[in-house]
Amino acid sequence: MAQSIYITSAEGHSGKSTVALGVLDALSRATSRVGVFRAIARSTRERDYVLEMLLDHDGVDLPYEECVGVTYDDVREDPDAALSTIVERYKAVEAQCDAVVIVGSDYTDVGSPAELAYNARIAANLGAPVLLVLGGRAAQGQAEQLGATLPRTPAEMGQIADLALAELVHGRAQLFAVIANRVEEDERDEVIAAVRRSLTSERSLDAANVPVWAIPEDRFLVAPSMRGILRAVDGELIAGDPELLTREALGVVVAAMSMVNVLPRLLEGAVVVIPADRSEVLLAALLANASGTFPSISGIVLNGGFDLPEPVRRLIDGLGSNVPIISTELGTYDTAVRVMNTRGRLAADSQRRYDTALSLFETSVDTEELLRAFGMARATVVTPLMFEFQLIDRARASRKRIVLPEGDDDRVLRAAATVLKRGIADLVILGEPFEVRARAIELGIDIQDAEVLSPFDAVHVSRFAEEYARLRAHKGVTAAQAADTVTDVSYFGTMMVHTGLADGMVSGAAHTTAHTIRPAFEIIKTKPGVSVVSSVFLMALADRVLVYGDCAVIPDPTAPQLADIAVSSAATAAQFGIEPRVAMLSYSTGESGSGADVEKVREATALVRERAPELPVEGPIQYDAAADAAVAAAKMPGSQVAGRATxxxxxxLNTGNNTYKAVQRSAGAVAIGPVLQGLNKPINDLSRGALVEDIVNTIAITAIQAQAQDADTEQGEAR
Incomplete structure (x- = not known):
């Protein structure tokens, strides 16, 4: 039977989806089969966006249709029959999973004790303990008419807890934990204390064993996206970049006045509502946004349904602005009301919102305590997703400073935003600061905590040129040549690592491998005792992670180079928590074959044993004998490595590159890399087709390599 948890609240708009995402993410780190179940959905005609977001999480592999219980209409028609259907459909999901996150109803209007009571009844019948989410904000008075909310005091939070706990106890639901969400940052401790008092006053609860956490309010999570506003006003995108519809609108400016009065009222991240017949105000807003001297706006809504004159359209096209411009038939008042009443949705297509939600949960909730209270021990099996989580956890344990030379690539900027928000590493992004930050603002991502540095910065260029000329003097490099060379982003980034201004570098999304690693060969150089720079891929299979080397750098290694690759690959494996057992692959096993290729592997194996006698190594050995215990028992019985190589x-290179790609495609493995090894300091190359998550993983890997580099240095100094 799967472990399950029922997430519910006492009212609507509590931010329950943020909590559900955080719990799902935590459980995915501990087990490979996590499910999601939506007990009550609004409709069968429209897909539930919260459920879609949770199912989109990498750790979940279930079809949408199986994960919905009933609708509100079903409950209103026959609550008992609906409950039976919920139990039946949940059991089908439970049978496929080790853990299930169950999300309760959404409250279609205001808070209702009857609705919470029904959620408690569902939880009791599913045998799922309840994680109660208390909303830290409430709509009051005029704010309610505009969709705005005001913070609750700790005393009010205690009162809400009293009411909710009474309903849970009456419904015989077991309370697992309480999370007060969207509370004021400086009142978190007081809110937790107030909720604990409520727990203590409810005598039927074992209050001492119920964890209580508080998550602060974040305006980006509740702010509507421009896409949400587009839907709310029944609008049409008539200009601008559709990609920027994911940007949040952090305020509303109704610009039904003259241009000179509108400009001072522009707000950072605001959506500007402009009557469609006020072309001069529209153009002024676009010019102000492009100037860099006014706040950056998220978008424009033209109301009234008037067509823009053709000369104005030509002028807008000539400006080349990416700001989304939406047209709606509504009048100014109706447009403003709909925009103000549009609520932010936590959806998978908004990376910033997604990262913010996970970051808030991770920094506010003790996930290790949550897993312990849930009774979820960490699995011995390591799935690709679990391995990626481990990378991120290890990287953030001791944050390193990584330089990203390709600040003009949107993928790099999006990855940087995720890395910063999740606390994985500190970053330096190369590029002209105004251009890089302006593009990040356009994309609706936050890189404020990154240092953005121009590769033409005079102070750094002077310092780097002097050092590069010294390093390459034997090649006849002059000071003038050095000054020109170091303005190349790959050389500039490598010089930052060399001089200690960064701990590692990640590049290659927009540059070739040679362009990325050539400066490292010239400047960083190889570690003592290592003759070559090589690479590995971390191959995350369904239940374990293997290391493949070399699949990207050395075409035809000699026996000594092959031994170097083996020793370096074993060290890399150990850095990432993989116990190294090295298989030196060939087309024959043991003494069964001969020929130059086999002899090369045999000689390399002997060199590995000589250089690292403590390292379990076997070779020559065929892949099946190295990976399959049954084959190993027949071909090489008694071996430490055969059948269990890592x-x-x-x-x-021909064999390695083709094998890793074959395993990646045929076995569905996640190939993380290439990870460069053998350099004095970590430099890593990206595929030019790298996805945002690939870049995030590579940054985490580079940070872990930098941590290992520091550990090696400290050990050397201690000796």
């Missing part, structure tokens, strides 16, 4: 060293 590090696979290929005899040449």
């Amino acid at each position: 590090v696979f060293v290929f005899p040449d």
Whole structure:
């Protein structure tokens, strides 16, 4: 039977989806089969966006249709029959999972004790303990008419807790934990104390064993996106970049006045509502946004349904602005009301919102305590997703400073925003500061905590040129040549690592491998005792992670180079928590074959044993004998490595590159890399087709390599 948790609240708009995402993310780190179940959905005609977001999480593999219980109409028609259907459909999901996150109803209007009571009844019948979410904000008076909310005091939070706990106890639901969400940052401790008093006053609860956490309010999570506003006003995008519809609108400016009065009222991140017949105000807003001297706006809504004159359209096209411009038939008042009443949705297509939600949960909730209270021990199996989580956890344990030379690539900027929000590493992004930050604002992502540095910065160029000229003097490099060379972003970034201004570098999204690693060969150089720079891929299979090397750098290694690759690959494996057992691959196993290629592997294996006698290594050995215990028992019985190898060293690049791609495609493995090894300091290359998550993973890997570099340095100094 799967472990399950029922997430519910006492009212609507409590931010329950943020909590559900955080719990799902935490459970995905502990087990490979996590499910999601929506007990009550609004409709069968429209898909539930919260459920879609949770199902989109990498740790979940269930079809939408199986994960919905009943609708509100079903409950109103026959509550008992609806409950039976919920139980039946939940059991089908439970049978496929080790853990299930169950999300309760959404409250279609105001808070209702009857609705919470029904949620408690569902939880009791599913045998799922309740995680109660208390909303830290409430609509009051005029604010309610505009969709705005005001913070609740700790005393009010205690009163809400009293009411909710009474309903849960009456419904015989077991309380697992309480999360007060969207509270004021400086009142979190007082809110927790107030909720604890409510728990203590409810005698039937074991208050001492019920965890209580508080998550602060974040305006980006509740702010509507421009896409949400587009839907709310029944509008049409008539100009601007559709990609920027994901940006949040942090305020509303109704610009039904003259241009000179509108400009001072522009707000950072606001949506500007302009009558469609006020072309001069529209153009002024676009010019102000482009100037950099006014706040950056998220979008424009033209109301009234008037067509823009053709000369004005040509002028807008000539400006080349990316700001989304939406046209609606509504009047000014109706447009403003709809915009103000549009609520932010936590959806998978808004990376900033998604990252913010996870970051808030991770920093506010003790996930280790949550897993312990849930009774979820960490699995011995390591799935690709669990391995990626481990990378992020290890990287953030001791944050390193990583330089990203490609600040003009949107993927790099999006990855940087995720890295910063999740606390994975500190970043330096190369590019002209105004251009990089302006593009980030356009994309609706937050890179404020990154340092953005121009590769033409005079002070750095002077320092780097002097050092590069010294390093390459034996090649006849002059000071003038050095000054020109170091303005190349790859050289500039590598010089930052070399001089200690950064701990590592990640590049290659927009540059070739040679362009990325050539400066490292010239400047960083190889570690003592290592003759070559090589690479590995971390191959995350369904239940374990293997190391493949070399699949990207050395075409036809000699026996000494092959031994270097093996020793370096074993060290890399150990850095990432993989116990190294090295298989030196060939087309024959043991003494069964001969020939130059086999002899090269045999010689390399002997060199590995000589250089690292403590390292379990076997070779020559065929892949099946290295990976399959049954084959190993027949071909190489009694071997420490055969049948359980974790590090696979290929005899040449042709074999390695084709094998990793074959395993990636045929076995559905996640290939993380290439990870460069053998350098004095960590430099890593990206595929030019890298996705945002690939860049995030590579930054985490580079940070972990930098941590290991520091540990090695400290050990050397201690000796």
